[in-house]
Amino acid sequence: MKGFRYRQSGFTLIELMIGLTIGLFILLGVVMVYVSSARSQATSESLARVQESGRFATYMMAREVRQAGYMGSCPGSVNNLLDTSSSHYVEAFFDLDSPIRGWTGSAGALSSHLSDYLRGDVLLITHAARSTNLKAKGATPANAASISFDGDATLAPQGSILLISDTYGCDLFQRANSGNGALARGAGTGGKQPGNVPPKTPWSHDYKDDMEINRLNAMVFYIGEGPGGEPALKQYLVDPALGGGKTPLGIDTVLVEGVEEMRLRFGIDADGDGAVDTGLDGFVAAKDVADWKQVVAVQIALLTISGGNVLAGVEQELYWPFDSNGNSTPDKVIAGDKSMRSVFTTTVSLRNRLP
Known part of the structure; x- marks a missing residue:
């Protein structure tokens, strides 16, 4: 039988070049789809991050602002039994009659306490809405040096600042002793400042x-x-x-990462009707507040940032609702990088200042 001879065959150089070109176009398309998908995912994650940071931050601040000035059942001003002559006594921290204060563009009088302050406005809130879950055991005469109580004093340790109140008045003091059974207001507080006036000073x-x-x-x-x-x-x-020893007063905690700047305006009620005054001076910057007892609302504006170069080739245009001096004219956010940002604004009334 006569054998068959097979002819060898293959791609020509031209066919090979055409095939490579088509393959490169397909590969380029796949890469472009991947890059677009990755960039879209990064943008979505950044958007979610700035939104989550802004919402949580405004929620946390608004919750505390609403409680500013809460003094239990106290009908009037607080009888302050703290040692105001102590070098560690900071009036702004313990003044429940002016429970909200601010500083424009600096840490102001709180600079020594905020060693890592970076920028923006500063807000101070004071209230006594933190219950100790303690119940007084019997009556406490005005000349008593301590208050007998039932319950676990875990939430009222030695050195804590306490407010006792009823419908006749209220007193602010620092607990001098520890343990259960009694809350003493002696001059000693275990080395924790600022301490109290002499214990012979009566309650209100x-x-x-x-x-x-x-x-x-x-x-x-x-x-x-x-x-x-x-x-x-x-x-x-x-x-x-x-704090221990003579360390004054407190600790700092990170609440929300990725918050780049904060601006504040304060609503003034100069006529005493329980509402923010109308006109240009209704909401003002902290530096323009003449009397903190007239503040009935706060406008909070926060600038959140995602981090990362997620906006390459895109310019984001954002505006503050008011400028750094408290004027109502919108102020453009100037950003020097390609991180995603967002501005969150909320206005909160002080419930304890409402009629």
Whole structure:
């Protein structure tokens, strides 16, 4: 049988070049789809991050602003039994009659407490809405040096600042002893500052066992350094019980990372009707507040940032609702990088200042 001879065949150089060209176009398309998908995902994640940071930050601040000035059942001004002559006594931290204060573009009088302050406005809130869950045991005469109570004093440790109140008045003091059974207000507080006036100074009045026993909350919101040195919304919590020796007053905590700047305006009620005054001077910057007791609302504006070069080739245009001096003219956000940003704004009324 005559054998068959197979002819060898293959691609010509031209066919090979055409095939390579088609393959390169297909590969380029796949790469472009991948890059577009990755960039879209990064943009979505950045958008979600700035939105989550802004919403959570405004929620946290608004919750505390609403409680500013809460004094339990106290019908009037606080009888302050703290040692105001102490070098560690900071009036702004313990003044429940002016429970909200601010500083424009600096840490102002709080500079020594906010060592990592970076930029923007600063907000101080004071209230006594933190319950100790303690119940007074019997009556407390005005000349008594301590208050007998039932319950676990975990939320009222030695050095904590306490407010006792009823419908006749209220007193602010620092707990001098520890343990359960009694809350003493002696001059000694275990080395925690600022201490009290001499214990022979009477309470504002006789108390019955229906008194409220709450713990003072004073906190400062500001833009400081986060864990990686990036800007973050921080809270300086004023609580002498947390410090030892003569360390004054508190600790700082990162509340929300990725908050780059904060601006504040304060609503003024000069005519005493319980509402923000109309006109150009209704909301003003902290530097223009003449009397903090007239503040009934706060406008909070926060600039959040995602980090990362997610907006390459795109210019984001954002505006503050008011400028750094508190004027109502929108102010453009100037950004020198390609990070995604967003501005969040909320207006919060002080519930304890409403009629």
